Amino acid sequence: MVNEANDVHQLRPMVEKAEGNLSKVGVSPKVVLGDAGYCSEENLEYMESLGGIQGLIATGKESEMEGRDRGSSRRKRRVSRRREMDRKLRRPVNRFIYGFRKQMIEPVFGQLKRCQGLGGFLLRGLEKVKAEFSLWCSAHNILKLYRNSTKGAVI
Secondary structure (H helix, E strand, O other): OOOOOOOOOOHHHHHHHHHHHHHOOOOOOOEEEEOHHHOOHHHHHHHHHHOOOEEEEOOOOHHHHHHOOOOOHHHHOOOHHHHHHHHHHHOHHHHHHHHHHHHHOHHHHHHHHHHOOOOOOOOOOHHHHHHHHHHHHHHHHHHHHHHHHHOOOOO
16 A cells, blocks of 8 residues: 555555565466556557566556547547557456456455445554554455355355
């Protein structure tokens, strides 16, 4: 957790951390999924430089991406990396893979907000908010473990 307005500077550290964690168990990441908050020329260039890891990073809001006309003048003015990422995300297999982001990541935020009542942080200051968020995440994970352990069990 960092004190920045958007996620654009978080892609590289996140990928490096994931690579480090996965290498400990002998696995390497194959695909990185990112919403439009991670899209920047620098991040697209970084993902290209990785070679073995495919980056699928939205270049705009999903509704905007779906409605884009292939021949629009707006698209022609774009930087080539963004145009290439748009093309990548239009391919059915990549749209399918990117769709998993909605199933893996977004539900956690919805569950924290709607089910557990996290509407904002009670504490102030970056370190205190980090600790509070860790507590919320721990409670979320414990609830998941509990629910999965009681499936099929008679209570």
